[in-house]
Amino acid sequence: MTGLFSSQRNDAEIINIAGQQRMLSQRIALISAHPSFCDSSASTQQTLASTLDTFISNHTRLTQLTSLPKQVEQLYFSPGNLDTEVKQYIQQAQSRLTQVNCMQPTSPFTLDQVSNLLAKLNEVVYQFELHAKRRVDKVANIELFLWLGTLVLLLLEAKFIFSPMRKAIESTIASLKQSHLEAKTAMDEAKAASRAKSDFLSSMSHELRTPMNGLFGMIELALDTPEKSESYLQKAKAAGRQLLSLINDILDFSKIEAGKIKVEKSPVDLLQLMDDVVTIQRVYCVNKGLAFNYYKSATLPHIVEGDSTRIAQILHNLLSNAIKFTESGAVSLAVNETHIDDKPAIVFKVTDTGIGIADEKLSTIFQKFEQADQSTTRLYGGTGLGLSIAKRLAELMEGDISVSSTLGKGSEFTLSLPLFKANLPPMEVNEVASLRCAVVDDLQTSREYLQHVLTAMTIQPTTFASADAFLDGHPEQFDLLIVDLAMPNKSGVDLLREMAQLNISPFPRVMLISAELELLDCEQSIRRLIWKTHAKPINRRELE
Known part of the structure; x- marks a missing residue:
């Protein structure tokens, strides 16, 4: 490219020299035939000599070009070539300068010779111009290809560099935004968890201290007043049972969190299990002045496969909660056989007419340390672990617990468990x-x-x-x-x-x-x- 542009810069000079040769050839012929040529006092001969020197120098320059166009080279050096004619023309002009007898101003050149030389020199100029034009066209084509190549390169760069870079930047920005959102969500969750744990520790401290104070208080009263010791010890025992229940909740939850609770799959007398649960919970209802309704489907299988301890634990938890949060009305338990996703299942529905749960709190009541709100904890007590434990136990048994509620009207908790019928081994x-x-x-x-x-x-x-x-x-x-x-x-x-x-x-x-x-x-x-x-x-x- 550098050589091409360098050669192109010399084209104008070469064309100018070639064009000058045409003019010089005509001038030489004109001076040689001028009437004052033989006048020794005139400067015509000096002008001819000077013009001839320039003509010779230009001819030498043109014929010795390293990049002489092929057509120009053929004009100068092919048979009947221009180089020979020019040299002959130069010799004729030189002989005119050295002519001794200069009485007659006769031109050494014929009209045909001068016309023929002029035509060939014109052709040389044309070929140089044509060659220069081709160079210009070539440069223009190169510029076009360079422009197209640059455009293609820019397009490729845009597609394979800038577009991926843009996508990477957008992805990075989106990722940063998502990370920021996740970090904010995690921070909010951490704050909420921290508040929940703080509330839990506060309520747990109260829940543990209350029966503990009652336990030690009743024991002290029994020691101080032996005649009433039996009554006081019975109350101390009740406080101890309440304390043990709280501790059992905490231990169960810690085992679930550590993944150490395993559910069993063994034959369970379903009807007996429900009767046992109902017998106990009905007593609590009666003591609180509530009605207790119990319905079981006639199609329920007698023996099923499952973990009787954990099923009873969940039912006791749901019924105890229903009784605790119901001041008047009734608590109901309905047990039916159904199908969930085309698979047999048992559904336990615990319904109450209690305080109910606000819609915005329904999604949190199964979370650990959660109750509907802290006023509930203060009014009714509790650790906020019971429903979380029940939910996790149900999931361990491939079941689930759901809830629907209307604030101020009551709640309905639904425990669904897969139904696997079984038979107790017959006794010999x-x-x-x-x-x-x-x-x-x-x-x-x-x-x-x-x-x-x-x-x-x-x-x-x-x-x-x-x-x-x-x-x-x-x-x-x-x-x-x-x-x-x-x-x-x-x-x-x-x-x-x-x-x-x-x-x-x-x-x-x-x-x-x-x-x-x-x-x-x-x-x-x-x-x-x-x-x-x-x-x-x-x-x-x-x-x-």
């Missing part, structure tokens, strides 16, 4: 026959009826008319104990408390029966000793 006849069974009931008719039913099942029971009689008869020898709840002097619960202190191992299976199971009110440690509960009258199918 000889195993049933070998059961050592005791029946403890103060009513003779009840003892006789149960003895008749059990005998028909090849079980030979030993009957007792009171708790004391049973305790005197070596209670550790029995595998199954059927005991009435409401007996005079010592109730069925009192009997179990005394048996628990005997450290009997293995502890017999206990079936608690009564016409009024709603009267069942005992601590959790005693409830765990109860295998089944049945309302009187009891039939053989229930015993089986």
